[in-house]
Amino acid sequence: MLFPLPVFPAAPRRVVITGAGIVTALGLGWKRNAEGFRTGRTAFRPVTQFEVSRQRVRVAAEVDLPPALPATRLTPRQTGRLDRASAMLLLATQEAWQQSGCEPAENIPLVLGTTAGGMALGEAYFKQAVQTPHRQRQQPSRALYYQAQVQGRLIAEALGFSGPVTVLSDACASGASAIGHAWELLQAGRAEVAVAGGYDALSQLVFAGFDVLQALSPTVCRPFDARRDGLSLGEGAAMIKLETLDHARQRGAVILGELIGYGATIDLHHLTQPQPQGNAAVASMTLACESARVTPADVDYVNAHGTGTPLNDSAEALAIQRWAGERAATLPVSSTKAGVGHLLGGSGAVEAVVCLMTLREQWLPPELAFETPDPACNFPIVREPTQAKVEVALSNSFGFGGVNATLIFRRWA
Amino acid sequence: MSRVFVCGLGAVSPAGWTVSAFRDALARGEPLPVQYLARPGWEKPLRARLVPESSPRPAFLTHPRLRRTSPITHYAAAAALEAVAQLKRNNDPCRRLGVIVCLQSGCVQYSYRFFDEVLKNPTTASPMLFPETVFAAPTSHVAALLGNTPLAHTFTGDPASFLQGVALGVQWLEQNRVEACVVIGAEETHWLLADALWHLEHSAVISGGAGALCLSLDPALSLGVELAALTDVHPYIARRSRHQAAQDMRDQLPAAASDELLCDGRSESPRTNAPEQAAWDDWTGARLSPKRILGEGLMAAGAWQCVAAADAVAGGRFLAANISLVGVNQHAIGARLVRTGSISP
Numbered sequence: 017m018l019f020p021l022p023v024f025p026a027a028p029r030r031v032v033i034t035g036a037g038i039v040t041a042l043g044l045g046w047k048r049n050a051e052g053f054r055t056g057r058t059a060f061r062p063v064t065q066f067e068v069s070r071q072r073v074r075v076a077a078e079v080d081l082p083p084a085l086p087a088t089r090l091t092p093r094q095t096g097r098l099d100r101a102s103a104m105l106l107l108a109t110q111e112a113w114q115q116s117g118c119e120p121a122e123n124i125p126l127v128l129g130t131t132a133g134g135m136a137l138g139e140a141y142f143k144q145a146v147q148t149p150h151r152q153r154q155q156p157s158r159a160l161y162y163q164a165q166v167q168g169r170l171i172a173e174a175l176g177f178s179g180p181v182t183v184l185s186d187a188c189a190s191g192a193s194a195i196g197h198a199w200e201l202l203q204a205g206r207a208e209v210a211v212a213g214g215y216d217a218l219s220q221l222v223f224a225g226f227d228v229l230q231a232l233s234p235t236v237c238r239p240f241d242a243r244r245d246g247l248s249l250g251e252g253a254a255m256i257k258l259e260t261l262d263h264a265r266q267r268g269a270v271i272l273g274e275l276i277g278y279g280a281t282i283d284l285h286h287l288t289q290p291q292p293q294g295n296a297a298v299a300s301m302t303l304a305c306e307s308a309r310v311t312p313a314d315v316d317y318v319n320a321h322g323t324g325t326p327l328n329d330s331a332e333a334l335a336i337q338r339w340a341g342e343r344a345a346t347l348p349v350s351s352t353k354a355g356v357g358h359l360l361g362g363s364g365a366v367e368a369v370v371c372l373m374t375l376r377e378q379w380l381p382p383e384l385a386f387e388t389p390d391p392a393c394n395f396p397i398v399r400e401p402t403q404a405k406v407e408v409a410l411s412n413s414f415g416f417g418g419v420n421a422t423l424i425f426r427r428w429a
Numbered sequence: 430m431s432r433v434f435v436c437g438l439g440a441v442s443p444a445g446w447t448v449s450a451f452r453d454a455l456a457r458g459e460p461l462p463v464q465y466l467a468r469p470g471w472e473k474p475l476r477a478r479l480v481p482e483s484s485p486r487p488a489f490l491t492h493p494r495l496r497r498t499s500p501i502t503h504y505a506a507a508a509a510l511e512a513v514a515q516l517k518r519n520n521d522p523c524r525r526l527g528v529i530v531c532l533q534s535g536c537v538q539y540s541y542r543f544f545d546e547v548l549k550n551p552t553t554a555s556p557m558l559f560p561e562t563v564f565a566a567p568t569s570h571v572a573a574l575l576g577n578t579p580l581a582h583t584f585t586g587d588p589a590s591f592l593q594g595v596a597l598g599v600q601w602l603e604q605n606r607v608e609a610c611v612v613i614g615a616e617e618t619h620w621l622l623a624d625a626l627w628h629l630e631h632s633a634v635i636s637g638g639a640g641a642l643c644l645s646l647d648p649a650l651s652l653g654v655e656l657a658a659l660t661d662v663h664p665y666i667a668r669r670s671r672h673q674a675a676q677d678m679r680d681q682l683p684a685a686a687s688d689e690l691l692c693d694g695r696s697e698s699p700r701t702n703a704p705e706q707a708a709w710d711d712w713t714g715a716r717l718s719p720k721r722i723l724g725e726g727l728m729a730a731g732a733w734q735c736v737a738a739a740d741a742v743a744g745g746r747f748l749a750a751n752i753s754l755v756g757v758n759q760h761a762i763g764a765r766l767v768r769t770g771s772i773s774p
Contacts, residue, residue, distance in 0.1 A: 017681065018596040018659035018762070019433070021603070070551050089667075131563065133585070142544055145624055149470025152628070159625035163533070165586040165759040173667055180662035181759060182593060185532075185564035185583045193582065200600070221540065224547040225559030282528075282581040284573040287494070288560045299579075416560060417569030419581065 021206070028203040030276075032428065034269040035118070035257035037111030037213075038369045039104045040356040041077035041250055045111055050373045055401050056382035058355045060237075060248055065100070065136075066220040073232040076218055077250030077357035079104060086110060088174035095174075097157055099134045100251075101217035102167045104362075106174055108253035109211060113175050116257040116269060118209070120176030125207050126168055127182045127198040129190030129214035130361035133164030136219050177211070185361070187415030188321075189280075190214050191254065192364025192423055196278035198258050208263040214365035215253030222360065223249055229288070231325055239322030239351035239383060240329050240397050242390040247323040250357025254365035256372075273372045276408075277308025277424035288416055289327050294335025296420045297321075297412065301339040304422035310408055312340040315347065315424070317380055317404070318395075319367045319411040322351025323358055332412065333393040340395070350398040354383040364413035368423055371409035375427040380404045431603050434651035434769065435739045437611070437643030439511030441504040442723050442733060443478040443636050446487070448511060451723075451733070452740055460722050463634055466620040475623035478636035478724035480504065494573045497557055499539045501617035502567040504639035504729070505530055509571050509611050512641035515650055516609055527601045527610035528581040529594040530568040533727040535585065536561055537619045567615060580606055587756030588614070588694065588731030589662075592764055595642065595735070596659055602646050609650070614732025615639035626725060629757075632698045636724025640732025642739060651769050652743040658682065658765040665760060675708035675753075678761040682751045685714035690750040692738040694730065696720040705755040715747065731756075735764065742766050 038045065041059035042052030052059070059077045068074040081103055085095055088110070098106060105128075141158040144151055160166055168181035186193040191214020198212035216222075226232050226249060233246035264271055281303065283296030290297070305311060321332055337344045352370050353359075359366055370381060380402040389397070411423045440447065443461050444454030454461060465474035480500070489495060489506055509528070516524055539561040546554035560566060565583045572578040580601060584594050591614040598610035618637040626635050644656070660681040663674035685691070691709060695702045695718040709716075719733045720726065726733060731754050738750035745768075752764040 017661060018592070019599055019656060020431075020658070072552070131565075138540075139544065141625065142541070142621065143548070145621060146469065146545070149468070155625075156628040159628050160758065163585075163587075163758065165590070169665065169759065172664075178664060178666045178668070180593075180664055181586070183585045183590075185535075185585045187563050187565040197597075204600070221544045221547060221562070224551045224554060225543065225562065227551065228554045228556040228559060230556075280580060280582075282569070282572055282578060284569070284576075284578070287566060287569055415565060416563050417565030417583075418572070419565065419583075 029205060030261040030274065031199050031202045031258050032261050032264050032271045032274045033256050033372060034259050034264050034271055035112035035116030036272055036369045036372055037108035038254040038366060039079055039108045040252035040366060041079050042356055044107055050377060053352055053355060053370055053373060053381040054379050056355060056384040065218050071224065071227045073227055073234055076248060078218060079251050089176050090174045097161055099137050099161060101134055101215055102170060104217060104253040105167060105215040106171055108213065108255040109171050110175060112255040112257045122178050124177045124179040125201055125210045126172050126179060127194040127210060127212040128164060128168050129184045129194035130164050130216055131185060131187050131190055132216050132219055132222060134162040134167060135221060136217060137162040139220055186419035187417050188360050189364055189413040189415035189419040189421040190361035192413035192421035193419060195256065195365060195368055195423060196280060196421055199275050199278050202258055202260050208260050210258045211255060212258060213255035214362045216251060216359055216361040218249060218251040233324055236385045237324040237354050238385045239324040239354055240333060240390055240393045241386050242388040244324045244326060244329060247325055248357040250359045252359045252362045252366055254362060254369045256368060271428040273375045273428050274426045276426045277304040279303030279307060279422045281420045283418035283420055290331040290414060292331055294331040297332055297335035297414060298339045300420035300422040304424050308424040312343040315408050315410050316406045317374055317409045318347060318349040319371055319409065320349050320351045321412040321414045322353055324353060330392050337394050344395045347395050348380050348398050349395050350381055350383050352381050354385055364421060367411045371411050371425045374406045374409050375425055378403060378406055431646055433599050433602060433656040434645055434648055435642055435654040436645045436650035436652060437512035437515045438736050438739055439508030439641035440733060440736050441480060441507045442638040443480055445481060446483045446507050448740060454722055455717060455719060455737055466623050468620050468624060475620055475627060476634045477618050477623055478634055479618055480638050489574060492574050494570050498570055499536055499561055499617060501536055501615050502570045505567045505571050505613050505615040506574050508639035508641035509575060509613050512611050512643040513575060524608045526575055526578050527598060527607035528568060528572045528575065528578050529598055529612045530571060531584040531591045531594040531614045531728050532564055533587060534616055534622050535564045536566060537622045538617055541619055541621055587759035588728050589754035589756035589760050589762045591728060591731035591735065592659055592754055592762040598644050602644060609643055609645040611641055611643045613639055613641040614728040616727045616729040630698050630701055633696060633725040636726045638726055638729045640729055640736040642735055653769045654739050654742045654766050655769050657767045660763040663761045672704040672707060674761040675704040675755045678763045679708040682763050682765055685712045687714060688748040689714050690738060690741050690747040691716045691753065692734045692750055693718050693753040694720060694734060694755055696725055705753055709753060738766050742768050
């Protein structure tokens with residue numbers, strides 16, 4: 017029963033990650049992405065998914081999907097119905113699931129974060145309904161598969177696990193919120209295993225929306241650079257498999273890292289602009305540290321939300337400095353949005369996997385396009401490929417509407 | 430085990446902008462009149478039950494954050510304000526309030542307008558519209574309106590997800606992250622949404638509005654109603670059909686008693702109703718089906734069922750109420766509310 021709850025464990029249970037899957041414009045899978053993030057490769061190119069000729073900005077980080085999706089438990093007909101977002105979600109989930117070495121199992125919660133679900137299907141529905149209103153072909157399936165919960169059900173079905181599907185839509189914090197929510201489920205004893213993450217595909221509505229807000233960079237996405245002039249959009253998905261430590265040990269799973277802290281707050285300053293002093297971001301990082309029982313001095317790397325917009329980065333920079341205090345002066349920070357763009361609902365999850373990569377492989381992801389330090393950013397930006405000792409990594413995600421989420425991971429040795 | 434109390438209710442529906450109007454419509458038991466939405470390119474309009482204009486205009490719309498917002502935010506805000514009125518009457522402005530908004534279709538009106546503008550000419554599309562298309566926008570506005578909200582989340586899903594929102598609210602209360610939590614289900618109507626629903630279920634009549642439950646661990650705030658149970662989540666998967674999930678949910682709730690109510694999700698559609706009808710075939714007690722009166726309000730309808738059940742218990746008409754949320758494409762979840770004092774602490 018969801019309520020009344022079984023008696024909580026005396027102490028929160030430790031939660032580890034035993035599988036991770038990632039799809040970005042850098043490529044499919046951990047290996048290609050790790051290589052790309054480690055070397056600071058960027059993946060922007062002209063948009064091909066929809067018409068952008070009349071847009072101010074015409075580039076994004078598009079994913080190259082494989083010509084055919086891998087075989088799963090879905091029928092060819094079901095697989096054929098998967099839209100671009102679902103395909104990326106399937107690939108990321110399958111990688112995480114296979115990496116963890118799990119067999120199909122019952123009652124595993126799937127927690128997804130997305131801002132748009134199957135937006136491209138919604139757009140196709142709109143166009144047909146308006147432009148050829150008497151044509152009904154494909155409209156029923158678009159109306160159904162547009163919905164994120166239906167996409168989630170299909171993914172679970174494809175991989176042979178079942179359990180509640182939960183969809184959080186906290187804008188650009190969705191992926192981190194989903195992972196944080198799954199962490200809380202396991203900590204509280206409501207599940208032994210969960211699969212969580214985020215995804216979003218590029219869509220015309222969203223691309224045009226950021227463009228008309230003049231939030232897209234007409235040059236190069238350079239988070240925290242003094243000359244930054246906006247974000248670049250990307251698409252992708254990342255999923256992780258979380259397990260209680262006891263469960264992972266019992267089955268002899270390979271542990272990729274430990275999720276030790278999660279903090280969430282809401283910034284009520286404005287729908288699209290952060291409070292300039294970054295109050296909610298400070299609170300989010302502080303809460304995450306409290307739950308992780310670490311201090312800023314223990315953190316070795318911050319994967320910033322770092323969109324590259326003037327307002328976000330100045331507020332986040334101030335927040336990092338306020339939260340970290342003296343530690344800020346030596347705390348390495350970078351934003352991997354410089355390489356793969358802002359993945360919206362997918363970004364928090366992708367950046368969580370990047371943190372796992374840094375912990376597993378002991379490097380820091382650089383921002384090669386960073387040129388001009390912003391005097392407001394009194395912390396070192398990682399500017400070139402760097403080997404480093406990383407024991408604890410922190411990831412920030414902040415969304416339209418004000419949800420701020422912070423995840424903290426620890427290396428598993 | 431914590432005791433969780435319902436300390437406020439809010440409702441915006443085709444019956445009006447208050448729980449009182451909602452209650453009266455349900456008490457009459459007659460389906461509200463159907464209006465028609467023009468569908469461009471078609472002679473035959475689409476059927477809907479629309480939320481009437483509020484008269485006078487709600488005062489909260491003068492709040493700076495709400496001036497340019499869409500109807501879904503207005504509905505969510507009105508329902509939330511009504512649900513937390515008791516907290517405000519207790520003159521406790523320091524009470525930390527969590528906000529959870531649950532949506533299925535979300536901000537369809539502004540999404541339609543904005544995408545229409547983009548297709549016509551993206552260079553002149555309104556930058557004011559785009560942020561309001563985001564699922565998280567109503568949550569953000571409501572949280573800003575209510576103030577002192579350290580936590581807010583947005584769930585999307587089918588209407589049974591409203592009870593996932595309630596479960597998260599209970600978790601926040603039990604972890605002492607908030608002292609009260611308002612859970613809101615909201616939707617707005619548009620011809621495009623009515624068209625999509627028509628494709629999936631011809632006989633359904635689309636509607637919109639919002640429902641809200643305010644929850645607290647403080648018995649002093651209770652309306653006289655407490656949460657006795659939330660069932661497990663019973664997802665629809667290949668090996669468990671919607672019929673089986675509905676039955677599994679029903680099996681976690683008690684048998685009928687003469688002084689108890691079942692608030693179910695049956696609508697005008699026999700096909701959609703069939704799993705729920707079968708699952709509750711043994712129920713011999715009183716039964717209330719808000720969607721049959723108010724229309725297919727999607728997530729708002731899920732919230733209405735909970736509001737109707739809580740209101741019936743709070744008003745003394747029943748000792749307990751079971752809520753059956755058999756979602757359309759995700760999962761079935763049930764709940765049970767009882768009059769405070771009727772379960773042992």
